Every structure is written in C-alpha cells, then in structure tokens.
C-alpha cells in the first residue's frame with residue numbers, strides 16, 4: 001500500500017468515527033420524532049454513498065466493488081426497514097431483520113402503528 005491510501009484510510013477512519021458520533025446523537029440520543037422521520041432516509045443514503053465512494057477511491061477490483069455495493073445496499077435497506085421511531089417518547093426502536101415489526105414502544109408502551117393516544 002502506498003503512502004496515499006494509508007493517509008486516506010486514516011482520514012476516513014477519523015471522519016467515519018465523527019460521523020458515527022453525530023448520527024448516534026441525532027438518531028439515538030436526541031428524542032425529536034419529526035427530525036428523525038424527516039432525515040433518517042437521507043442519513044442512510046448519505047452514509048451509503050460516503051462508504052461506497054470511499055471504496056471506489058481505494059480502487060479494489062471492479063467485482064469486489066460491485067459485491068460491496070450490493071452488500072451495503074442490502075444492509076442499509078434492512079436498517080431503514082427495521083428502524084422505527086416512537087411518536088410519543090421520540091426514542092429509536094431498532095428491530096431485528098426478518099422478524100415482525102415491533103408494534104409497541106419498549107420504552108413507553110405507545111402503539112407505534114396508531115401513533116399517540
């Protein structure tokens with residue numbers, strides 16, 4: 001590995017770590033339902049593009065890039081589909097893939113399908 005990718009990899013690791021902290025704050029700690037509903041899909045798309053962009057810069061074989069793009073797309077889609085936000089308490093509920101969606105908020109008991117009662 002030449003000097004350039006090593007520096008790039010280090011910079012990306014720092015950037016990725018900071019982005020992780022920011023998104024953890026915005027989508028896990030913060031309890032703003034409207035914000036989460038509005039920006040979650042954009043956050044997922046942004047993260048996917050940043051990650052795929054980084055992979056492309058590292059220039060692995062085309063086959064590896066394609067496999068990783070498929071993998072990242074599937075993982076991000078599952079993240080999007082299994083993550084819910086409670087309207088009442090604003091907390092994030094992360095479900096399990098291939099299981100039934102969580103119907104009640106585990107934090108406050110609110111019915112997630114019907115909204116606030």
Ligand SMILES: [Zn+2]
Nearest residue numbers: 086089105108
């Ligand atoms: Zn709740």
